[in-house]
Amino acid sequence: MANLSVRDLNFYYGFTQILSEINFDLNSGEIVSIVGPSGGGKTTLLRLCAGLNDVTEGEIVDEFRSSAFAFQDARLLPWKNTIDNIMLPLIANMSRSEAYERASEMALRVGLEEDDFVKYPKDLSGGMRQRVNFARALVCQSEILYLDEPFSALDIGLKKDLQNLVVEQSMSKNMAVLFITHDIMEAIRLSDRILLLKSDPGEIIKVFEVKKSKNERDDEFVFAKTRELLADPDILEVFEIGIK
């Protein structure tokens, strides 16, 4: 049982305070989402947790031994084809044939076709590149997964499919997930906890818990919960939704 703990985290970009007094925990097998307005520091927070930016004030203790990150943009190596891109985090740890097998399995699982395996990023659509990005992050079966709005470019069908995949992986591999989303329904569908981050500076002003077992979260439940959240005064204030 590993844990990511964030304590009294503050972050500045020059003189602007991006994050203020962030405190939260994330344990193995938990899915936590961060919702908030654009430019509010969500990506910065995710990057600090993943170790991509250095913490200057506060403390992040990361007990997870392996991590994977799916960025908002696909960031594929342009000189490698689809399958090689997906295999990237694997080849250091296993034989090429084993890596290929796992990568192709995951590629098919995220909705790519065998024909796509040898294509270069230049020949893939934006949605396909995002799928490759996602496959690459999932294929290494890390202990913690960081997702920065990875579903935003996908159609509804594929979105739902991949969301189920995340839940499935999280449950079967006890993988922790920390993800950023603009889609409240998505947050409700997937998360154990939803952190509401306001902006200027970024502060967690509320934590919503979704206690219902993920397998039982049908559409009706998700819609009802969404309506509940959208009526919450904090949500309305943070997203500046005018009250009618």
Added chain:
Amino acid sequence: MRVFFKIVRDLPWFLWSGWGSIASILLFLALWDVGNQIYGDLVLPAPLAIFGEIVELSKQSEFLHDLSLSVKRGIYGFGIALALGTFLGLLGGRFVTASIMSRPIVTILVGVPPIAWIVLAMIWFGFGDTTVIFTVVVASFPIIFIGALQGSRTIEGDLSDMMDSFRLSFWQKTRDLYFPHLFSYLFPSWVSALGMSWKIVVMAELLSSNDGIGASLAVARSQLETTTALALVTVMIGVLMFVEYIILEPIKQEVESWRE
């Protein structure tokens, strides 16, 4: 290794796809022949005469010796320029001061015409190999240097970030990010410098050498043997085209297949 086999396997298709280029070369030869019929043999010998002359030349051991000497000088000069340019260019990319300092020097090197270098080299080194190779290096070095410099200064932070996020080793980063990225800048500069090197070899030999293709060209010029001169020029172009289209182009197509 897989890349090499793929190149060899694709070679027949690649050669077949050259019909378009061959057609335009044949058109050029036809126009050349028309020129010969208008202007006569002294000014512009017929293509057939030139090819006959080339066949004659290839039977002479002296010619073959000259050709291999020119090729040798070209390879040496290009090789030195490649090693020096790549190394210094990468270094310049790593240290901003070095890159700022190198810009005016590169401007000078590029600005001085190769022929001026030949004159200086002749004074410094006399006739022979050193002069030719020196000139080739000085002329080709800037091209490779700039390619290496740009390559190492433009490594994308995003991709580097991505690889860090998976906690990949430095070696894997070098193999999968730095090396392919740099190569994509270096290879075109190498190809460009190779063409330059070959032209400079002949020019340097023409002015400052007793042997080599360029020297033979000088002799043909002084004896007004247009046929021989044109035959030598055709051989030079032939070598260049062979290297560029038969050796380098398939490699280039394979290595750059991922580009837009």
